[in-house]
Amino acid sequence: MGSNEDSAQSVNGSSIKITDVTQDGDTLTFAITSQKSSSSAGVCVFRTYEDFEWLQQGLFSQEDVPGLQGVIFPPLPSKPLPSTSLSQAKALKQLGFLALGDEWMIYCKALELYLQQVAAHTTLSKSKALYSFLNSSESPGKQCGKKGILNRLSQAMEEMRKEGHKDVDEFFQSERDSSTNLSALFKLSTEKFLDVVLNKQRLALACGHFSTSLHLCVNQDNPTAVAFSKICLKLSDIIEAVKINYEKVSDNDISTLGLGLDLESRYQEAKREMLFRRTCKLVELETANRNSERAKPNKKAIMEGVQKATQKEFDIISSVAKQEIEHYHRDRVSLLRDFLICWCEKQLSTARESSALLSQHLDACKKFAV
Amino acid sequence: MTAWEPPDRPRSRLAYCCPEKMAEDREPPPLADAVQTDFREVEEGEDLFVSTVSTAEQLSPTSPEPASFPAEDISTNSNGPKQEILLDDDQEDLFAEATEEVSLDSPEREPILSDGPSPAITPVTPTVIITPRVDALFDRSLDEDEEAEENGDTFDMQITVSDPEKVGDGMNAYMAYKVTTKTSLSLFSRNEFSVKRRFSDFLGLHSKLASKYMHIGYIVPPAPEKSIVGMTKVKVGKEDLSSAEFVEKRRSALERYLMRTVNHPALVKDPDVIQFLENTELPRAVSTQALSGAGILRMVNKAADAVNKMTIKMNESDAWFEEKQQQFENLDIQLRKLHASVESLVCHRKELSVNTASFAKSAAMLGNSEDHTALSRALSQLAEVEEKIDQLHHEQAYADFYLFSELLGDYVRLITAVKGVFDQRMKTWSKWQDAQVMLQRKREAEAKLQYANKPDKLQQAKDEIKEEIEEWEAKVQQGERDFEQISKNIRREVERFEKQRVKDFKVVIIKYLESLVHTQQQLIKYWEAFLPEAKAIA
Numbered sequence: 001m002g003s004n005e006d007s008a009q010s011v012n013g014s015s016i017k018i019t020d021v022t023q024d025g026d027t028l029t030f031a032i033t034s035q036k037s038s039s040s041a042g043v044c045v046f047r048t049y050e051d052f053e054w055l056q057q058g059l060f061s062q063e064d065v066p067g068l069q070g071v072i073f074p075p076l077p078s079k080p081l082p083s084t085s086l087s088q089a090k091a092l093k094q095l096g097f098l099a100l101g102d103e104w105m106i107y108c109k110a111l112e113l114y115l116q117q118v119a120a121h122t123t124l125s126k127s128k129a130l131y132s133f134l135n136s137s138e139s140p141g142k143q144c145g146k147k148g149i150l151n152r153l154s155q156a157m158e159e160m161r162k163e164g165h166k167d168v169d170e171f172f173q174s175e176r177d178s179s180t181n182l183s184a185l186f187k188l189s190t191e192k193f194l195d196v197v198l199n200k201q202r203l204a205l206a207c208g209h210f211s212t213s214l215h216l217c218v219n220q221d222n223p224t225a226v227a228f229s230k231i232c233l234k235l236s237d238i239i240e241a242v243k244i245n246y247e248k249v250s251d252n253d254i255s256t257l258g259l260g261l262d263l264e265s266r267y268q269e270a271k272r273e274m275l276f277r278r279t280c281k282l283v284e285l286e287t288a289n290r291n292s293e294r295a296k297p298n299k300k301a302i303m304e305g306v307q308k309a310t311q312k313e314f315d316i317i318s319s320v321a322k323q324e325i326e327h328y329h330r331d332r333v334s335l336l337r338d339f340l341i342c343w344c345e346k347q348l349s350t351a352r353e354s355s356a357l358l359s360q361h362l363d364a365c366k367k368f369a370v
Numbered sequence: 371m372t373a374w375e376p377p378d379r380p381r382s383r384l385a386y387c388c389p390e391k392m393a394e395d396r397e398p399p400p401l402a403d404a405v406q407t408d409f410r411e412v413e414e415g416e417d418l419f420v421s422t423v424s425t426a427e428q429l430s431p432t433s434p435e436p437a438s439f440p441a442e443d444i445s446t447n448s449n450g451p452k453q454e455i456l457l458d459d460d461q462e463d464l465f466a467e468a469t470e471e472v473s474l475d476s477p478e479r480e481p482i483l484s485d486g487p488s489p490a491i492t493p494v495t496p497t498v499i500i501t502p503r504v505d506a507l508f509d510r511s512l513d514e515d516e517e518a519e520e521n522g523d524t525f526d527m528q529i530t531v532s533d534p535e536k537v538g539d540g541m542n543a544y545m546a547y548k549v550t551t552k553t554s555l556s557l558f559s560r561n562e563f564s565v566k567r568r569f570s571d572f573l574g575l576h577s578k579l580a581s582k583y584m585h586i587g588y589i590v591p592p593a594p595e596k597s598i599v600g601m602t603k604v605k606v607g608k609e610d611l612s613s614a615e616f617v618e619k620r621r622s623a624l625e626r627y628l629m630r631t632v633n634h635p636a637l638v639k640d641p642d643v644i645q646f647l648e649n650t651e652l653p654r655a656v657s658t659q660a661l662s663g664a665g666i667l668r669m670v671n672k673a674a675d676a677v678n679k680m681t682i683k684m685n686e687s688d689a690w691f692e693e694k695q696q697q698f699e700n701l702d703i704q705l706r707k708l709h710a711s712v713e714s715l716v717c718h719r720k721e722l723s724v725n726t727a728s729f730a731k732s733a734a735m736l737g738n739s740e741d742h743t744a745l746s747r748a749l750s751q752l753a754e755v756e757e758k759i760d761q762l763h764h765e766q767a768y769a770d771f772y773l774f775s776e777l778l779g780d781y782v783r784l785i786t787a788v789k790g791v792f793d794q795r796m797k798t799w800s801k802w803q804d805a806q807v808m809l810q811r812k813r814e815a816e817a818k819l820q821y822a823n824k825p826d827k828l829q830q831a832k833d834e835i836k837e838e839i840e841e842w843e844a845k846v847q848q849g850e851r852d853f854e855q856i857s858k859n860i861r862r863e864v865e866r867f868e869k870q871r872v873k874d875f876k877v878v879i880i881k882y883l884e885s886l887v888h889t890q891q892q893l894i895k896y897w898e899a900f901l902p903e904a905k906a907i908a
């Protein structure tokens with residue numbers, strides 16, 4: 001919980017890497033390395049998901065940050081479920097793309113991005129919690145942190161009402177509207193893309209079965225049977241190539257566009273949550289205004305005090321929010337761009353490989369004398 | 371007569387229905403070529419009865435055929451003169467150019483009830499008219515045929531089945547298909563002609579061919595299967611994707627069926643086949659209906675056959691047959707497994723196409739809603755790329771399906787025909803044995819008569835018995851000859867079948883690979899086009 005100057009040494013955000021993950025029963029432990037921006041010396045720590053949750057709570061509960069509620073908090077991925085065959089479906093539902101990929105690679109990538117985003121945030125990077133998280137040899141999650149004023153927002157019925165509350169600021173109103181719309185669309189696209197990817201994996205599996213069946217069609221009884229066997233084996237190889245292609249294509253999908261869409265969806269949610277917090281504050285402010293107007297003379301001063309404080313809070317939140325939104329727009333575009341380029345390049349490379357291999361097979365088959 | 375028009379769809383989902391129509395949008399599916407190249411390259415002239423002697427003279431100078439029908443002597447008791455009797459007045463003079471051609475190699479002996487010609491058909495089927503002169507034909511040595519193979523004839527015949535058209539309404543409606551033949555074979559009176567046929571016509575053709583040739587050991591390609599469910603949907607006018615697919619599947623199957631049939635050197639010359647391809651009007655084959663009297667008779671006979679099969683214990687003197695039967699059993703199992711695998715593959719690919727389209731739609735919506743211009747553009751491009759990829763998946767599923775699934779299905783059915791032919795051999799053997807038993811009995815009866823006590827009736831009885839013995843001796847000889855002949859035929863047919871199988875699969879694999887390579891190359895183009903768009907996001 002150090003309150004000394006260590007925390008002032010900022011971490012080099014892009015140096016944060018999750019280098020390893022180990023599974024022990026139900027618990028995953030992540031190895032996280034990072035460097036300070038001033039030195040090249042690296043630090044390695046081991047953290048579990050609870051530690052990440054502790055960090056997120058810590059960020060929510062910083063007390064000395066004005067307008068904290070206006071911050072768009074980088075979204076933390078959901079808790080990883082160890083994937084046994086029973087919970088595979090559940091894992092997919094909860095984590096989406098993050099549940100796919102070998103050995104939690106995609107999930108680790110998402111966590112890594114989370115940490116990098118926190119470290120890149122002007123306000124959040126200064127948090128002691130982050131410092132502790134990245135440097136402390138002890139697992140900070142074991143300490144009971146204060147419950148922050150901002151809990152993970154669950155939209156209770158009464159809260160839902162506030163969501164639609166009309167804004168006083170055109171900029172924010174339009175941001176809220178577009179946020180609601182885009183958020184839903186991104187979520188939908190992510191789900192659809194997940195369906196596509198899972199389908200490709202099934203296709204790869206089916207190709208595998210076909211290839212194996214062909215392999216079993218070997219028969220040496222007579223020259224024609226031998227010729228037929230050769231053909232079957234050739235086809236088996238071809239189908240195997242098709243299968244591998246599908247596997248690569250879906251891996252590409254998962255590690256680039258899939259991850260990108262997932263991240264974008266969650267970030268959209270984070271933005272919505274921030275806007276909602278501000279809206280709640282707005283409602284609070286308007287209530288305070290009314291109270292102040294209607295207050296009896298003896299309470300008037302107090303009410304006015306409350307009103308002024310609330311107004312101030314609201315204004316700060318709004319100004320922070322505005323900045324955050326601008327950064328958000330810039331960051332997300334750049335993030336999506338990177339993911340889209342990466343996706344395209346990988347798929348292009350895979351397609352070229354596959355095309356070359358299949359062309360080879362084609363040439364070989366044409367020469368195949370019967 | 372209401373022409374059935376395929377429903378108008380914005381996307382090329384009708385690929386399954388009318389591939390020709392989609393040609394403008396995308397390259398024609400590989401199948402059409404597959405069928406043609408498949409069968410074109412095949413014919414090495416396993417011309418059994420390449421005795422179309424005089425055809426060489428009759429052929430027009432422009433025809434490439436002369437080389438393919440080397441002059442071979444046919445024994446004088448050929449079927450030459452009989453040709454004229456064959457032709458009915460209301461048919462064109464089919465054999466104008468081929469007067470001495472042997473079109474009928476193996477005439478009907480006794481009609482197999484299960485597949486007999488329908489009484490409703492105008493009986494001009496040569497089968498009924500020709501008196502069998504089998505011996506002469508079958509005595510020809512096969513060595514001549516093997517030589518014929520070496521002559522490398524080009525089998526120049528191309529059949530397409532197209533333009534499915536719904537005729538009539540309600541439950542009496544049916545699909546009429548256009549059958550177009552392009553050939554330079556002199557068997558036919560023209561080089562290019564087309565007729566309208568319905569499904570039952572095809573079944574009728576198969577039925578006739580099977581009854582003529584199966585019992586002498588020829589592997590007659592099986593006709594496509596009936597489908598009561600599929601056809602009912604079409605009849606009641608359910609114009610959805612599945613009935614469009616059904617019609618396309620059937621059209622393609624009919625085409626392959628005809629090509630396989632004419633690919634058989636004996637069958638292509640069969641007058642029923644020629645009549646089927648050339649005649650404008652064909653009498654309706656009623657006996658092919660599932661629930662007709664003939665249909666039921668067929669079922670009964672099939673059951674009887676099955677029982678017989680179980681009770682005939684043949685002394686197999688020829689190991690080749692035993693081995694081959696086992697091999698075909700194994701092959702049957704393997705092919706069915708492969709077929710199931712491919713069907714699953716096709717299913718997943720179709721699903722993928724649907725899912726990709728769905729994703730493309732949602733990406734398009736994103737593109738529309740996104741405020742950031744460059745990002746919006748990129749997302750819209752993404753949607754387009756995915757849509758194009760969906761097309762590719764669709765085409766690939768089409769290729770998987772037609773190239774493999776149908777090929778495997780065809781071969782599973784062909785193997786059933788092969789097994790049928792082996793069964794026929796067993797039946798032939800059985801008949802021969804029965805004749806021997808009868809002969810033995812007659813001889814015993816004769817011997818008994820020597821010691822009989824009724825002198826007045828004796829001479830008459832003796833004469834009768836003598837006659838009967840002669841009759842049965844002839845039958846035994848015939849039985850033996852038949853058995854030997856069918857065995858010989860089967861060996862040859864099986865060899866031809868095996869060679870054909872290898873060729874068919876090879877051709878299909880190449881077509882499939884070509885389609886795979888094409889898909890990948892298209893993908894490359896799409897990705898290359900998308901990359902600058904992604905990079906342009908600022």
